[in-house]
Amino acid sequence: xxKTTQPISMDSYEGQEVNITCSHNNIATNDYITWYQQxxxxxxxxxxxxxxxxxxxxxxxxxxxxxxxxxxxxxPRVSLSDTAVxxxxxxxxxxxxxxxxxxxxTSLIVHP
Amino acid sequence: ExxxxxxxxxxxxxxxxxxxxxxxxxxxxxxxxxxxxxLGQKVEFLVSFYxxxxxxxxxxxxxxxxxERPDGSNFTLKIRSTxxxxxxxxxxxxxxxxxxxxxxxxxxxxxxV
Numbered sequence: 001x002x003k004t005t006q007p008i009s010m011d012s013y014e015g016q017e018v019n020i021t022c023s024h025n026n027i028a029t030n031d032y033i034t035w036y037q038q039x040x041x042x043x044x045x046x047x048x049x050x051x052x053x054x055x056x057x058x059x060x061x062x063x064x065x066x067x068x069x070x071x072x073x074x075x076p077r078v079s080l081s082d083t084a085v086x087x088x089x090x091x092x093x094x095x096x097x098x099x100x101x102x103x104x105x106t107s108l109i110v111h112p
Numbered sequence: 113e114x115x116x117x118x119x120x121x122x123x124x125x126x127x128x129x130x131x132x133x134x135x136x137x138x139x140x141x142x143x144x145x146x147x148x149x150x151l152g153q154k155v156e157f158l159v160s161f162y163x164x165x166x167x168x169x170x171x172x173x174x175x176x177x178x179x180e181r182p183d184g185s186n187f188t189l190k191i192r193s194t195x196x197x198x199x200x201x202x203x204x205x206x207x208x209x210x211x212x213x214x215x216x217x218x219x220x221x222x223x224x225v
Contacts, residue, residue: 032212035211041221043116043203043205043216046215088154100157101159
């Protein structure tokens with residue numbers, strides 16, 4: 001299972017763009033990259049998933065370089081409600097054998 | 113948007129008692145999971161369930177724990193003879209095969225006193 005490395009914490013201000021980078025040097029060919037968000041006392045919430053290049057949805061963008069050894073979650077114009085822990089997960093589900101493994105994540109604090 | 117529903121939201125139990133945590137996964141999902149998160153710590157995998165049987169379990173999931181899908185909709189986690197260190201948030205999740213995304217419930221906060 002590919003190990004991921006993320007910054008422990010980040011600070012930002014309302015209205016700014018936030019980029020959180022995750023390193024996954026030993027990502028396998030079949031692995032997808034998935035990001036989750038967790039608010040205190042709530043379950044993790046799926047944000048975005050990608051395999052290569054760029055993926056965008058209504059919440060975020062995910063940038064993946066050609067070597068796929070890292071990925072960057074981009075949150076445009078953050079607000080106070082984006083204060084949460086963000087997790088980068090790498091793996092692939094096959095017959096239910098893939099188990100999402102959460103690291104410590106990145107604790108993002110958005111200031112007024 | 114479909115949700116994973118967990119009940120109760122908070123349970124307080126005495127040490128040594130048995131508890132059953134309940135989950136209703138999203139109806140067309142086939143893979144189900146239990147995770148726990150001790151306060152201030154990581155989200156930890158406990159067990160995965162597919163086709164009415166356990167497919168994977170962690171070393172945390174010992175004989176004290178069991179899971180069941182009694183009626184085709186509910187998915188339960190039973191903890192026998194609870195210990196103080198079982199106090200945690202317990203999250204149920206189900207997976208959508210189309211995009212391998214997991215939907216987590218809002219959790220049950222278990223407090224063992």
